[in-house]
Amino acid sequence: MGEGDAGMSRTDSAEFVQLYSKIAQALAVSGVVGQSPDALLSIQWPGIVVTPHLDPDDPETKYMVSNLLNAALECNYVVTPKAGLVSDIYQLILNGKETPEIGLSPEQKAELAKAEGYLEVDGEPSPQLRDYVEYEAVFYAAQDLLFEARATEQNGGPLVPPEVIARYREARQAWDEHGHREEVETALATVKQLQAREPYVYWQQLADRFDTGTERLANGSAFQVVDSVPRYKDWFRDEQWTPFRFDPDDFANQPRSGGTGMRGCDGRCCCSVRSGDEVSPGRMPAWNRQSSILAARHVESGMDEAGPAASGAESPFFLSCSMKRISIVRPWMDSSVFSSRLWKWSAQSIGRGTVISTGGSVVGNEPATGVLPILPTTALLVKDVELILSSREAYDWILDKIEAGREVRYGPFSLNAYSEPSTRHLRMVPGASGVVSGSPQILGFISTLIGRCPHPDMTLPWPS
Structure with missing residues (x-):
């Protein structure tokens, strides 16, 4: 047991x-x-x-x-x-x-406008945000595959295949590099912090x-x-x-x-x-x-x-x-x-x-x-x-x-x-x-x- x-x-x-x-x-x-x-x-x-x-x-x-x-x-x-x-x-x-x-200062308004412009263009998600969402989905699919395989191995099943580990690492790197992860998450944090203050x-x-x-x-x-x-x-x-x-x-x-x-x-x-x-x-x-x-x-x-x-x-x-x-x-x-x-x-x-x-x-x-x-x-x-x-x-x-x-x-x-x-x-x-x-x-x-x-x-x- x-x-x-x-x-x-x-x-x-x-x-x-x-x-x-x-x-x-x-x-x-x-x-x-x-x-x-x-x-x-x-x-x-x-x-x-x-x-x-x-x-x-x-x-x-x-x-x-x-x-x-x-x-x-x-x-x-x-x-x-x-x-x-x-x-x-x-x-x-x-x-x-x-x-x-309350309200925003001119500097805060400019900072908010910059972040909103990075995330949205003409009322639609920006190319950067679309990339972020696309690579995010690929990453979580790879993570789910790895974590399921790890759980199976820990419970006495087959070992985690090396290609599953490699796929996870590649997906994480791709999200960071091609999904503009840091930039998008920084912009999202700025919008969350400032938008409601107007x-x-x-x-x-x-x-x-x-x-x-x-x-x-x-x-x-x-x-x-x-x-x-x-x-x-x-x-x-x-x-x-x-x-x-x-x-x-x-x-x-x-x-x-x-x-x-x-x-x-x-x-x-x-x-x-x-x-x-x-x-x-x-x-x-x-x-x-x-x-x-x-x-x-x-x-x-x-x-x-x-x-x-x-x-x-x-x-x-x-x-x-x-x-x-x-x-x-x-x-x-x-x-x-x-x-x-x-x-x-x-x-x-x-x-x-x-x-x-x-x-x-x-x-x-x-x-x-x-x-x-x-x-x-x-x-x-x-x-x-x-x-x-x-x-x-x-x-x-x-x-x-x-x-x-x-x-x-x-x-x-x-x-x-x-x-x-x-x-x-x-x-x-x-x-x-x-x-x-x-x-x-x-x-x-x-x-x-x-x-x-x-x-x-x-x-x-x-x-x-």
Whole structure:
């Protein structure tokens, strides 16, 4: 038994914790000292199946993508939607803030204009910023590949291939040299520091951006367009996928992630946004039995049924998939508003007294609370989901449920097809009983914990 299962029995919940922990380590969001204390991985329960190759210019497609990426979440390692959307809370701030009576000096205005000009040309991202984003995506794909391989090696699997290490080093150097990393990050820091110190101009620009980022469906419903990098039309291209695996060695040896201590809603809520569900207040879909690593849901009744206890950890198995980061882009939002000390609620605001976030720490196991305790920054897309099982009981149970039209999941992975094992599968899991697979799906989100907000600097002059 390894470090990861100290004090844990081979239970379904332990199996999920180990699976979560390896995914978090591969994505460098394990919630341990040395990593960002503000980065949290929240796993979807189960994954939201995503339809590829829809028309990206169709308003309905834009709405689908925007709705998927706009949910406000609890500070929980299992995706737990809050009432409202990110855009709702942001709009509440736009409409209800009060700003200090301050301004920029001529020198500061010139410094800000220079930084803004470096990042934007005629209202569009500058070539330097485009390069930065492009090389950043390549770097994180290389880092995910390296960290997943390291976790596999540490858990008793194959050694990290030398080419994986070389690819990581090349990607890091390319981001520094060709992605204008230092220059872009310096300009971004300057804008963040100075822009809000010219309150009238700044907040008017934010209001204009929000209006520009709002579109309507044919029925007149308004929504804020949420984009991504890569854009939806490129989600399923071959670039920047990271192979991921989970097997009995990982179950036995994977160090536990600090993220599993983040349990907003008192740790009781394990609800998720499901494909076809609206993101609405209080939605609690039936996938709420976190103790069951294997389960099936009856579509009509909404009831879920736990599978055989010996689903994986008690017998040889092999789970594999490919993962890709989808960076969330909200063109109508400036996320620095949530960390700014240059606004507070006005006395007349309907938001007066509302706590956006109390602040918290993943490393310190301190969940943030509030109406928007975390801000999702990255969606985790997976494809080629495949689970090889040696347990005949588990495989037959899955087969029966799929044949009966049930929605089946293993941990967070939604499964909808099965097959007999091939020669390749039998080499990977000798004596395999069957193979279960899943469609492309959003498996979860990486979010940033929002610090104390609002947190106005009361040493500044305020109108009231």
